[in-house]
Amino acid sequence: MLATEIDTRDWLQMIRAEYLEIPGLSLTKRQAQRLWGLDAPTCDALLDEMVETHFLRRTDNALYVRAEIER
Secondary structure, eight states, X not given: OOHHHHHHHHHHHHHHHHHHHSTXXXXXXXXXXXXXXXXXXXXXXXXXXXXXXXXXXXXXXXXXXXXXXXX
């Protein structure tokens, strides 16, 4: 197993935990980058994965929120 795969899974788990601990969390892509200290391509890939798996959704205001939370 590649180290990058482990890192990606760890990041996804950590981001999921943050959104579960703070139900109303809503972040722009730039805010997520700053919060987690990620570069733009990595942040894009992680957020895209979380949207594709329907854990997060992107609002009309470009905020990333939990998919089951209305905003």
